[in-house]
Amino acid sequence: MKGKAKRSSTKLGLPTALLLCSFFFLAGFYGSTFLSRDVPSIRPKLRTLEVVEKENESGLPHGETGDASIQSIPFQVLSWRPRALYFPNFASAEQCQSIIATAKKRLKPSQLALRQGETVESTKGTRTSSGTFISASEDKTGILESIEHKIARATMLPQTHGEAFNVLRYEIGQKYDSHYDAFNPAEYGPQMSQRLASFLLYLSDVEEGGETMFPFENGIFLDSGYDYKKCIGLKVKPRRGDGLLFYSLFPNGTIDRTSLHGSCPVIKGEKWVATKWIRDQEQHED
Template identity: 65%
Template sequence: MRGKACKENWRFYKKPNLGFPALILSCSFFFIAGLFASNLLLSQDTSSDERWLKARARQLQSVEEEIISKYNLLPSGETGDDFITLIPFQILSWRPRALYYPGFLTAEQCQHIINMAKPSLQPSTLALRKGETAETTRGIRTSSGMFVLSSEDQTGVLQVIEEKIARAIMIPRTHGEAFNVLRYEIGQKYDAHYDAFNPEEYGPQTSQRVATFLLYLSNFEEGGETTFPLENDENFEGYDAQKCNGLRVKPHRGDAILFYSTFPNNTIDPASLHASCHVIKGEKWVATKWIRDQVQV
Protein backbone atom coordinates (compact mmCIF):
# COMPACT_ATOMS: atom_id res chain seq x y z
CA MET A 1 0.00 0.00 0.00
CA ARG A 2 2.71 2.48 0.96
CA GLY A 3 4.97 1.32 -1.84
CA LYS A 4 2.29 2.08 -4.39
CA ALA A 5 1.76 5.56 -2.93
CA CYS A 6 5.49 6.23 -3.07
CA LYS A 7 5.70 5.12 -6.67
CA GLU A 8 2.86 7.34 -7.83
CA ASN A 9 3.94 10.36 -5.82
CA TRP A 10 7.64 10.36 -6.75
CA ARG A 11 7.12 9.39 -10.40
CA PHE A 12 9.61 6.51 -10.51
CA TYR A 13 10.41 5.13 -13.96
CA LYS A 14 12.42 2.15 -15.07
CA LYS A 15 13.83 2.13 -18.58
CA PRO A 16 11.19 0.35 -20.73
CA ASN A 17 12.34 -2.36 -23.13
CA LEU A 18 10.68 -0.90 -26.25
CA GLY A 19 11.86 -0.72 -29.81
CA PHE A 20 12.11 2.65 -31.50
CA PRO A 21 8.92 2.28 -33.64
CA ALA A 22 6.92 1.18 -30.62
CA LEU A 23 8.28 4.10 -28.61
CA ILE A 24 7.29 6.61 -31.31
CA LEU A 25 3.82 5.07 -31.60
CA SER A 26 3.39 5.12 -27.82
CA CYS A 27 4.48 8.76 -27.49
CA SER A 28 2.18 9.80 -30.36
CA PHE A 29 -0.75 8.02 -28.76
CA PHE A 30 -0.23 9.68 -25.38
CA PHE A 31 0.28 13.08 -27.00
CA ILE A 32 -3.00 12.86 -28.95
CA ALA A 33 -4.85 11.40 -25.98
CA GLY A 34 -3.49 14.10 -23.69
CA LEU A 35 -4.43 16.85 -26.14
CA PHE A 36 -7.98 15.52 -26.47
CA ALA A 37 -8.37 15.08 -22.73
CA SER A 38 -7.03 18.55 -21.98
CA ASN A 39 -9.45 20.22 -24.36
CA LEU A 40 -12.33 18.24 -22.88
CA LEU A 41 -11.38 19.07 -19.32
CA LEU A 42 -10.74 22.74 -19.96
CA SER A 43 -14.12 23.08 -21.63
CA GLN A 44 -15.78 22.24 -18.34
CA ASP A 45 -16.60 24.85 -15.74
CA THR A 46 -13.43 24.61 -13.64
CA SER A 47 -11.70 27.17 -11.47
CA SER A 48 -8.51 28.90 -12.54
CA ASP A 49 -6.53 26.93 -9.93
CA GLU A 50 -7.80 23.61 -11.35
CA ARG A 51 -6.94 24.64 -14.89
CA TRP A 52 -3.48 25.72 -13.76
CA LEU A 53 -2.88 22.37 -12.04
CA LYS A 54 -4.03 20.42 -15.12
CA ALA A 55 -1.74 22.42 -17.38
CA ARG A 56 1.20 21.82 -15.03
CA ALA A 57 0.43 18.08 -14.91
CA ARG A 58 0.52 17.92 -18.73
CA GLN A 59 3.85 19.72 -18.75
CA LEU A 60 5.31 17.27 -16.21
CA GLN A 61 4.01 14.31 -18.25
CA SER A 62 5.91 15.60 -21.26
CA VAL A 63 9.11 15.82 -19.22
CA GLU A 64 8.57 12.32 -17.83
CA GLU A 65 8.13 10.80 -21.29
CA GLU A 66 11.33 12.47 -22.47
CA ILE A 67 13.27 11.05 -19.53
CA ILE A 68 11.89 7.56 -20.08
CA SER A 69 13.00 7.52 -23.70
CA LYS A 70 16.34 9.30 -23.33
CA TYR A 71 18.41 7.89 -20.50
CA ASN A 72 20.10 4.56 -19.84
CA LEU A 73 20.45 3.88 -16.12
CA LEU A 74 23.71 2.89 -14.43
CA PRO A 75 24.14 -0.05 -12.06
CA SER A 76 23.21 1.12 -8.55
CA GLY A 77 24.78 0.37 -5.20
CA GLU A 78 23.12 -1.61 -2.43
CA THR A 79 21.41 1.50 -1.07
CA GLY A 80 20.68 2.98 -4.52
CA ASP A 81 17.73 2.72 -6.93
CA ASP A 82 17.26 1.02 -10.30
CA PHE A 83 14.78 3.66 -11.43
CA ILE A 84 14.60 7.40 -12.09
CA THR A 85 13.09 9.66 -9.45
CA LEU A 86 11.55 12.76 -10.98
CA ILE A 87 11.21 15.67 -8.55
CA PRO A 88 11.26 18.88 -10.64
CA PHE A 89 12.56 22.08 -9.09
CA GLN A 90 13.41 25.68 -9.90
CA ILE A 91 16.34 27.58 -8.42
CA LEU A 92 14.82 30.65 -6.80
CA SER A 93 18.06 32.12 -5.51
CA TRP A 94 21.72 31.43 -4.81
CA ARG A 95 21.80 34.01 -2.01
CA PRO A 96 20.27 32.35 -0.06
CA ARG A 97 20.26 28.93 -1.69
CA ALA A 98 16.54 28.45 -2.27
CA LEU A 99 14.63 26.01 -4.47
CA TYR A 100 10.99 25.72 -5.52
CA TYR A 101 9.34 22.29 -5.96
CA PRO A 102 6.03 22.54 -7.87
CA GLY A 103 3.42 19.88 -7.14
CA PHE A 104 5.47 18.21 -4.41
CA LEU A 105 2.34 17.02 -2.56
CA THR A 106 -1.06 15.89 -3.76
CA ALA A 107 -4.22 17.74 -2.70
CA GLU A 108 -5.17 14.67 -0.66
CA GLN A 109 -1.86 14.69 1.22
CA CYS A 110 -2.27 18.39 1.99
CA GLN A 111 -5.77 17.90 3.37
CA HIS A 112 -4.65 14.88 5.39
CA ILE A 113 -2.02 16.96 7.20
CA ILE A 114 -4.52 19.77 7.87
CA ASN A 115 -7.07 17.31 9.25
CA MET A 116 -4.43 15.79 11.55
CA ALA A 117 -3.34 19.19 12.86
CA LYS A 118 -6.64 21.01 13.39
CA PRO A 119 -7.66 19.44 16.72
CA SER A 120 -4.25 20.14 18.30
CA LEU A 121 -3.49 23.72 17.26
CA GLN A 122 -2.02 26.01 19.90
CA PRO A 123 -0.60 29.56 19.72
CA SER A 124 2.86 29.40 18.13
CA THR A 125 5.86 30.02 20.36
CA LEU A 126 9.41 31.30 19.86
CA ALA A 127 12.83 30.03 20.81
CA LEU A 128 13.99 32.89 23.03
CA ARG A 129 17.39 34.54 22.79
CA LYS A 130 19.35 35.63 25.82
CA GLY A 131 17.44 38.37 27.62
CA GLU A 132 14.17 37.84 25.74
CA THR A 133 10.86 36.91 27.34
CA ALA A 134 7.46 35.87 26.02
CA GLU A 135 6.22 39.37 26.81
CA THR A 136 9.00 41.24 24.97
CA THR A 137 8.57 39.07 21.87
CA ARG A 138 4.78 39.23 21.75
CA GLY A 139 3.47 39.87 18.24
CA ILE A 140 6.52 38.59 16.37
CA ARG A 141 4.89 35.25 15.56
CA THR A 142 1.10 35.17 15.66
CA SER A 143 0.16 31.90 13.95
CA SER A 144 -1.15 28.75 15.62
CA GLY A 145 0.51 25.39 15.19
CA MET A 146 1.40 21.93 16.41
CA PHE A 147 4.14 19.32 16.03
CA VAL A 148 3.63 15.80 14.71
CA LEU A 149 6.03 12.92 14.10
CA SER A 150 5.63 10.69 11.07
CA SER A 151 5.44 7.72 13.46
CA GLU A 152 2.23 9.19 14.91
CA ASP A 153 0.47 8.96 11.54
CA GLN A 154 -0.93 5.46 11.26
CA THR A 155 -1.81 5.92 7.58
CA GLY A 156 1.86 6.24 6.56
CA VAL A 157 1.26 9.48 4.62
CA LEU A 158 3.79 11.50 6.63
CA GLN A 159 6.37 8.75 6.24
CA VAL A 160 5.95 8.85 2.46
CA ILE A 161 6.39 12.63 2.50
CA GLU A 162 9.50 12.40 4.70
CA GLU A 163 11.06 9.89 2.33
CA LYS A 164 10.36 12.13 -0.64
CA ILE A 165 11.90 15.13 1.14
CA ALA A 166 15.00 13.05 1.91
CA ARG A 167 15.34 12.16 -1.77
CA ALA A 168 14.87 15.78 -2.85
CA ILE A 169 17.63 17.10 -0.59
CA MET A 170 19.80 13.93 -0.25
CA ILE A 171 19.85 14.14 3.55
CA PRO A 172 18.49 11.11 5.45
CA ARG A 173 15.08 11.26 7.13
CA THR A 174 16.77 10.76 10.50
CA HIS A 175 18.10 14.34 10.35
CA GLY A 176 14.61 15.89 10.28
CA GLU A 177 12.68 17.35 13.19
CA ALA A 178 8.98 16.66 13.66
CA PHE A 179 6.63 18.39 11.22
CA ASN A 180 5.55 21.81 12.47
CA VAL A 181 2.09 22.41 10.98
CA LEU A 182 1.02 26.06 11.03
CA ARG A 183 -2.17 27.99 10.33
CA TYR A 184 -2.12 31.72 9.58
CA GLU A 185 -5.46 33.49 9.72
CA ILE A 186 -6.19 37.02 8.52
CA GLY A 187 -3.68 39.48 9.99
CA GLN A 188 -1.33 36.79 11.28
CA LYS A 189 2.37 36.69 10.33
CA TYR A 190 5.90 35.83 11.40
CA ASP A 191 8.43 38.65 11.33
CA ALA A 192 11.90 38.27 9.80
CA HIS A 193 13.99 35.64 11.57
CA TYR A 194 16.56 32.88 11.14
CA ASP A 195 15.84 29.18 11.52
CA ALA A 196 19.45 28.44 12.47
CA PHE A 197 20.52 29.15 16.05
CA ASN A 198 23.44 31.49 16.64
CA PRO A 199 25.25 30.13 19.73
CA GLU A 200 26.17 33.67 20.76
CA GLU A 201 22.46 34.50 21.01
CA TYR A 202 20.90 31.17 22.00
CA GLY A 203 23.74 29.48 23.86
CA PRO A 204 25.59 26.25 22.97
CA GLN A 205 23.80 23.95 20.50
CA THR A 206 24.10 20.17 20.30
CA SER A 207 23.08 20.34 16.61
CA GLN A 208 22.23 23.00 14.05
CA ARG A 209 19.36 23.57 11.64
CA VAL A 210 20.98 23.55 8.21
CA ALA A 211 17.92 23.64 5.95
CA THR A 212 14.16 24.22 5.95
CA PHE A 213 11.68 22.36 3.75
CA LEU A 214 8.40 24.26 3.66
CA LEU A 215 5.25 22.54 2.39
CA TYR A 216 2.30 24.69 1.30
CA LEU A 217 -0.95 22.97 2.22
CA SER A 218 -3.50 25.52 1.01
CA ASN A 219 -4.06 28.32 -1.47
CA PHE A 220 -4.42 31.74 0.16
CA GLU A 221 -6.01 34.60 -1.72
CA GLU A 222 -3.97 37.64 -0.67
CA GLY A 223 -0.86 38.18 1.42
CA GLY A 224 0.89 35.35 3.26
CA GLU A 225 3.97 35.26 1.02
CA THR A 226 7.27 33.87 2.27
CA THR A 227 9.83 36.62 1.81
CA PHE A 228 13.63 36.75 1.88
CA PRO A 229 14.54 40.38 2.69
CA LEU A 230 18.29 39.90 2.20
CA GLU A 231 18.14 38.03 -1.11
CA ASN A 232 21.28 39.10 -3.01
CA ASP A 233 21.31 42.44 -1.18
CA GLU A 234 24.39 43.42 0.76
CA ASN A 235 23.04 46.91 1.51
CA PHE A 236 20.03 45.82 3.56
CA GLU A 237 18.63 48.63 5.69
CA GLY A 238 15.97 46.69 7.61
CA TYR A 239 12.90 44.56 7.22
CA ASP A 240 9.57 46.38 6.89
CA ALA A 241 6.76 44.11 8.11
CA GLN A 242 4.10 46.24 6.43
CA LYS A 243 5.82 46.29 3.04
CA CYS A 244 7.04 42.70 3.47
CA ASN A 245 10.08 43.58 1.38
CA GLY A 246 12.49 41.19 -0.32
CA LEU A 247 12.12 38.21 -2.64
CA ARG A 248 8.45 37.28 -2.16
CA VAL A 249 7.41 33.67 -2.81
CA LYS A 250 3.78 32.58 -3.03
CA PRO A 251 3.45 28.94 -4.13
CA HIS A 252 0.21 27.04 -4.70
CA ARG A 253 -1.27 24.24 -2.61
CA GLY A 254 0.96 21.17 -2.84
CA ASP A 255 4.11 23.13 -3.73
CA ALA A 256 7.21 23.32 -1.55
CA ILE A 257 10.32 25.42 -1.12
CA LEU A 258 13.70 24.47 0.31
CA PHE A 259 16.22 26.96 1.60
CA TYR A 260 19.53 26.45 3.36
CA SER A 261 20.19 28.30 6.61
CA THR A 262 23.91 27.55 6.64
CA PHE A 263 26.80 27.51 4.22
CA PRO A 264 28.57 24.20 3.44
CA ASN A 265 31.05 25.04 6.24
CA ASN A 266 28.06 25.11 8.65
CA THR A 267 28.23 28.84 9.38
CA ILE A 268 24.94 30.73 9.24
CA ASP A 269 24.06 32.33 5.90
CA PRO A 270 22.92 35.92 6.62
CA ALA A 271 20.77 35.86 3.47
CA SER A 272 18.62 33.06 4.93
CA LEU A 273 16.71 35.68 6.92
CA HIS A 274 13.04 35.16 6.04
CA ALA A 275 9.51 36.08 7.10
CA SER A 276 5.89 35.13 6.58
CA CYS A 277 3.92 38.15 5.38
CA HIS A 278 0.61 38.82 7.11
CA VAL A 279 -2.41 37.17 5.54
CA ILE A 280 -4.81 39.71 4.04
CA LYS A 281 -7.48 37.40 2.65
CA GLY A 282 -8.00 33.67 3.12
CA GLU A 283 -6.24 31.17 5.38
CA LYS A 284 -2.67 29.91 5.03
CA TRP A 285 -1.64 26.39 6.02
CA VAL A 286 1.98 25.21 5.86
CA ALA A 287 4.04 22.36 7.27
CA THR A 288 7.70 22.96 8.11
CA LYS A 289 10.36 20.26 8.20
CA TRP A 290 13.59 21.54 9.74
CA ILE A 291 16.71 19.56 8.78
CA ARG A 292 19.65 19.34 11.18
CA ASP A 293 23.31 18.42 10.82
CA GLN A 294 22.98 15.63 13.40
CA VAL A 295 20.66 12.63 13.64
CA GLN A 296 17.53 13.44 15.66
CA VAL A 297 16.60 10.85 18.29
Protein backbone atom coordinates in the same frame (compact mmCIF):
# COMPACT_ATOMS: atom_id res chain seq x y z
CA MET B 1 10.77 11.31 -101.53
CA LYS B 2 7.79 11.62 -99.34
CA GLY B 3 7.00 7.89 -99.66
CA LYS B 4 10.53 6.80 -98.78
CA ALA B 5 10.61 9.07 -95.78
CA LYS B 6 7.34 7.64 -94.58
CA ARG B 7 8.44 3.96 -94.96
CA SER B 8 11.77 4.69 -93.29
CA SER B 9 9.99 6.33 -90.35
CA THR B 10 7.70 3.28 -89.95
CA LYS B 11 10.53 0.73 -90.06
CA LEU B 12 12.69 2.49 -87.47
CA GLY B 13 9.87 3.42 -85.08
CA LEU B 14 9.05 -0.04 -83.65
CA PRO B 15 12.61 -1.24 -82.91
CA THR B 16 13.47 2.12 -81.42
CA ALA B 17 10.44 2.01 -79.13
CA LEU B 18 11.25 -1.53 -77.97
CA LEU B 19 14.86 -0.59 -77.34
CA LEU B 20 13.90 2.47 -75.32
CA CYS B 21 11.37 0.50 -73.25
CA SER B 22 13.94 -2.18 -72.46
CA PHE B 23 16.53 0.44 -71.52
CA PHE B 24 14.26 2.31 -69.13
CA PHE B 25 12.98 -0.92 -67.54
CA LEU B 26 16.50 -2.18 -66.82
CA ALA B 27 17.68 1.24 -65.71
CA GLY B 28 14.74 1.58 -63.34
CA PHE B 29 15.15 -1.92 -61.90
CA TYR B 30 18.89 -1.78 -61.26
CA GLY B 31 18.83 1.90 -60.39
CA SER B 32 16.18 1.43 -57.70
CA THR B 33 18.09 -1.54 -56.27
CA PHE B 34 21.29 0.47 -56.11
CA LEU B 35 19.68 3.59 -54.67
CA SER B 36 17.72 1.63 -52.05
CA ARG B 37 20.99 0.77 -50.34
CA ASP B 38 21.28 4.37 -49.16
CA VAL B 39 17.64 4.76 -48.05
CA PRO B 40 17.22 4.17 -44.28
CA SER B 41 14.67 1.52 -43.40
CA ILE B 42 12.41 1.34 -40.36
CA ARG B 43 14.01 -1.79 -38.92
CA PRO B 44 17.20 -0.19 -37.54
CA LYS B 45 15.05 2.33 -35.69
CA LEU B 46 12.95 -0.42 -34.17
CA ARG B 47 16.02 -2.32 -33.05
CA THR B 48 17.42 0.90 -31.55
CA LEU B 49 14.20 1.50 -29.59
CA GLU B 50 14.24 -2.08 -28.29
CA VAL B 51 17.76 -1.57 -26.94
CA VAL B 52 16.75 1.67 -25.22
CA GLU B 53 13.78 -0.01 -23.57
CA LYS B 54 15.97 -2.80 -22.22
CA GLU B 55 18.46 -0.30 -20.85
CA ASN B 56 15.68 1.57 -19.07
CA GLU B 57 14.32 -1.66 -17.60
CA SER B 58 17.66 -2.70 -16.15
CA GLY B 59 18.55 0.76 -14.79
CA LEU B 60 21.99 1.83 -13.60
CA PRO B 61 24.08 -0.11 -11.09
CA HIS B 62 23.21 1.03 -7.55
CA GLY B 63 24.15 0.33 -3.96
CA GLU B 64 21.99 -1.33 -1.31
CA THR B 65 20.56 2.01 -0.17
CA GLY B 66 20.07 3.38 -3.70
CA ASP B 67 17.06 3.37 -6.01
CA ALA B 68 16.44 0.74 -8.66
CA SER B 69 15.03 3.22 -11.17
CA ILE B 70 15.51 6.79 -12.32
CA GLN B 71 13.06 9.29 -10.85
CA SER B 72 12.71 13.03 -11.25
CA ILE B 73 11.46 15.78 -8.95
CA PRO B 74 10.91 19.04 -10.89
CA PHE B 75 12.22 22.21 -9.25
CA GLN B 76 13.10 25.83 -9.96
CA VAL B 77 16.03 27.72 -8.46
CA LEU B 78 14.54 30.90 -7.00
CA SER B 79 17.75 32.34 -5.59
CA TRP B 80 21.42 31.58 -4.96
CA ARG B 81 21.61 34.10 -2.11
CA PRO B 82 20.03 32.47 -0.17
CA ARG B 83 19.97 29.07 -1.83
CA ALA B 84 16.22 28.66 -2.35
CA LEU B 85 14.44 26.15 -4.58
CA TYR B 86 10.77 25.78 -5.49
CA PHE B 87 9.12 22.36 -6.04
CA PRO B 88 5.76 22.50 -7.86
CA ASN B 89 3.16 19.79 -7.14
CA PHE B 90 5.33 18.18 -4.47
CA ALA B 91 2.27 16.73 -2.71
CA SER B 92 -1.28 16.00 -3.84
CA ALA B 93 -4.37 17.92 -2.73
CA GLU B 94 -5.59 14.82 -0.88
CA GLN B 95 -2.32 14.52 1.03
CA CYS B 96 -2.46 18.19 2.03
CA GLN B 97 -6.05 17.92 3.21
CA SER B 98 -5.24 14.84 5.28
CA ILE B 99 -2.39 16.65 7.08
CA ILE B 100 -4.63 19.64 7.82
CA ALA B 101 -7.36 17.36 9.22
CA THR B 102 -4.86 15.70 11.56
CA ALA B 103 -3.33 18.99 12.74
CA LYS B 104 -6.65 20.81 13.34
CA LYS B 105 -7.38 18.69 16.42
CA ARG B 106 -4.23 19.76 18.26
CA LEU B 107 -3.40 23.37 17.36
CA LYS B 108 -1.85 25.65 19.98
CA PRO B 109 -0.39 29.18 19.79
CA SER B 110 3.03 29.07 18.14
CA GLN B 111 6.02 29.66 20.38
CA LEU B 112 9.43 31.25 19.89
CA ALA B 113 12.93 30.14 20.78
CA LEU B 114 14.06 33.07 22.91
CA ARG B 115 17.42 34.73 22.50
CA GLN B 116 19.48 35.75 25.49
CA GLY B 117 17.76 38.70 27.18
CA GLU B 118 14.38 38.15 25.48
CA THR B 119 11.13 37.31 27.25
CA VAL B 120 7.73 36.09 26.14
CA GLU B 121 6.37 39.57 26.78
CA SER B 122 9.10 41.39 24.82
CA THR B 123 8.58 39.15 21.77
CA LYS B 124 4.80 39.27 21.84
CA GLY B 125 3.36 39.74 18.34
CA THR B 126 6.46 38.44 16.55
CA ARG B 127 4.82 35.13 15.70
CA THR B 128 1.03 34.99 15.80
CA SER B 129 0.18 31.70 14.10
CA SER B 130 -1.04 28.50 15.73
CA GLY B 131 0.48 25.09 15.14
CA THR B 132 1.51 21.63 16.29
CA PHE B 133 4.33 19.14 15.83
CA ILE B 134 3.53 15.83 14.15
CA SER B 135 6.11 13.12 13.53
CA ALA B 136 5.80 10.67 10.65
CA SER B 137 5.53 7.78 13.12
CA GLU B 138 2.33 9.32 14.57
CA ASP B 139 0.62 9.52 11.20
CA LYS B 140 -1.20 6.23 10.63
CA THR B 141 -2.03 7.14 7.02
CA GLY B 142 1.63 6.95 5.99
CA ILE B 143 1.37 10.29 4.18
CA LEU B 144 3.95 12.11 6.30
CA GLU B 145 6.36 9.20 5.95
CA SER B 146 5.98 9.34 2.17
CA ILE B 147 6.51 13.11 2.06
CA GLU B 148 9.44 12.88 4.45
CA HIS B 149 11.09 10.33 2.17
CA LYS B 150 10.52 12.57 -0.84
CA ILE B 151 12.03 15.56 1.00
CA ALA B 152 15.12 13.48 1.75
CA ARG B 153 15.45 12.67 -1.96
CA ALA B 154 14.99 16.31 -2.97
CA THR B 155 17.48 17.67 -0.43
CA MET B 156 19.91 14.70 -0.37
CA LEU B 157 19.79 15.04 3.42
CA PRO B 158 18.92 11.87 5.41
CA GLN B 159 15.41 11.40 6.80
CA THR B 160 16.90 10.80 10.23
CA HIS B 161 18.20 14.39 10.34
CA GLY B 162 14.74 15.95 10.21
CA GLU B 163 12.68 17.27 13.10
CA ALA B 164 8.98 16.43 13.36
CA PHE B 165 6.73 18.39 10.99
CA ASN B 166 5.62 21.74 12.39
CA VAL B 167 2.15 22.22 10.89
CA LEU B 168 1.05 25.86 11.08
CA ARG B 169 -2.15 27.80 10.46
CA TYR B 170 -2.14 31.54 9.72
CA GLU B 171 -5.51 33.26 9.85
CA ILE B 172 -6.26 36.80 8.63
CA GLY B 173 -3.73 39.27 10.04
CA GLN B 174 -1.42 36.57 11.41
CA LYS B 175 2.27 36.54 10.44
CA TYR B 176 5.83 35.73 11.48
CA ASP B 177 8.36 38.57 11.50
CA SER B 178 11.71 38.01 9.75
CA HIS B 179 13.99 35.56 11.56
CA TYR B 180 16.60 32.86 11.08
CA ASP B 181 15.91 29.14 11.45
CA ALA B 182 19.54 28.54 12.44
CA PHE B 183 20.53 29.42 16.01
CA ASN B 184 23.48 31.77 16.38
CA PRO B 185 25.43 30.54 19.47
CA ALA B 186 26.31 34.15 20.31
CA GLU B 187 22.57 34.86 20.77
CA TYR B 188 21.12 31.49 21.81
CA GLY B 189 24.07 29.88 23.57
CA PRO B 190 25.92 26.66 22.61
CA GLN B 191 24.07 24.34 20.23
CA MET B 192 24.24 20.53 20.17
CA SER B 193 23.23 20.57 16.49
CA GLN B 194 22.23 23.18 13.96
CA ARG B 195 19.33 23.63 11.55
CA LEU B 196 20.90 23.19 8.15
CA ALA B 197 17.89 23.60 5.87
CA SER B 198 14.12 24.17 5.92
CA PHE B 199 11.47 22.62 3.68
CA LEU B 200 8.06 24.30 3.61
CA LEU B 201 5.16 22.31 2.17
CA TYR B 202 2.23 24.62 1.45
CA LEU B 203 -0.99 22.84 2.37
CA SER B 204 -3.41 25.48 1.09
CA ASP B 205 -3.76 28.31 -1.37
CA VAL B 206 -3.95 31.83 0.06
CA GLU B 207 -6.17 34.36 -1.68
CA GLU B 208 -4.06 37.35 -0.66
CA GLY B 209 -0.95 37.80 1.47
CA GLY B 210 0.81 35.06 3.42
CA GLU B 211 3.92 35.02 1.21
CA THR B 212 7.21 33.62 2.45
CA MET B 213 9.67 36.50 2.12
CA PHE B 214 13.45 36.83 1.99
CA PRO B 215 14.24 40.52 2.65
CA PHE B 216 18.03 40.08 2.32
CA GLU B 217 17.89 38.22 -1.01
CA ASN B 218 21.08 38.85 -2.99
CA GLY B 219 22.46 41.01 -0.17
CA ILE B 220 19.84 43.78 -0.42
CA PHE B 221 19.28 45.63 2.91
CA LEU B 222 21.89 43.36 4.50
CA ASP B 223 24.00 46.16 5.96
CA SER B 224 21.30 48.75 6.43
CA GLY B 225 18.70 49.37 9.09
CA TYR B 226 15.90 46.96 8.20
CA ASP B 227 12.53 46.85 9.94
CA TYR B 228 12.01 43.14 10.64
CA LYS B 229 8.24 43.57 10.45
CA LYS B 230 8.27 44.75 6.84
CA CYS B 231 7.17 42.38 4.09
CA ILE B 232 9.76 43.07 1.36
CA GLY B 233 12.31 41.34 -0.85
CA LEU B 234 11.87 38.02 -2.65
CA LYS B 235 8.32 36.75 -2.00
CA VAL B 236 7.01 33.23 -2.59
CA LYS B 237 3.22 32.92 -2.82
CA PRO B 238 1.80 29.80 -1.14
CA ARG B 239 0.18 27.32 -3.49
CA ARG B 240 -1.33 24.06 -2.25
CA GLY B 241 0.95 21.08 -2.79
CA ASP B 242 4.05 23.10 -3.67
CA GLY B 243 7.26 23.03 -1.67
CA LEU B 244 9.96 25.58 -0.84
CA LEU B 245 13.47 24.56 0.22
CA PHE B 246 16.11 26.95 1.50
CA TYR B 247 19.42 26.47 3.26
CA SER B 248 20.30 28.33 6.46
CA LEU B 249 23.95 27.29 6.53
CA PHE B 250 26.77 27.50 4.02
CA PRO B 251 28.63 24.26 3.22
CA ASN B 252 31.29 25.27 5.78
CA GLY B 253 28.65 25.34 8.54
CA THR B 254 28.42 29.11 9.03
CA ILE B 255 25.05 30.88 8.99
CA ASP B 256 23.95 32.40 5.69
CA ARG B 257 22.79 35.90 6.62
CA THR B 258 20.68 36.13 3.45
CA SER B 259 18.55 33.19 4.71
CA LEU B 260 16.61 35.64 6.92
CA HIS B 261 12.92 35.05 6.14
CA GLY B 262 9.43 35.64 7.42
CA SER B 263 5.75 35.07 6.69
CA CYS B 264 3.82 38.10 5.43
CA PRO B 265 0.43 38.77 7.08
CA VAL B 266 -2.53 36.92 5.59
CA ILE B 267 -4.86 39.48 4.07
CA LYS B 268 -7.58 37.22 2.68
CA GLY B 269 -8.08 33.50 3.23
CA GLU B 270 -6.14 31.09 5.41
CA LYS B 271 -2.60 29.75 5.18
CA TRP B 272 -1.60 26.21 6.12
CA VAL B 273 2.00 25.04 5.89
CA ALA B 274 3.99 22.02 7.10
CA THR B 275 7.59 22.89 7.91
CA LYS B 276 10.36 20.30 8.06
CA TRP B 277 13.54 21.56 9.72
CA ILE B 278 16.59 19.49 8.81
CA ARG B 279 19.64 19.45 11.08
CA ASP B 280 23.31 18.65 10.60
CA GLN B 281 23.08 15.68 12.96
CA GLU B 282 20.75 12.73 13.36
CA GLN B 283 17.61 13.40 15.39
CA HIS B 284 15.94 11.00 17.82
CA GLU B 285 12.27 11.07 18.78
CA ASP B 286 11.53 11.66 22.44
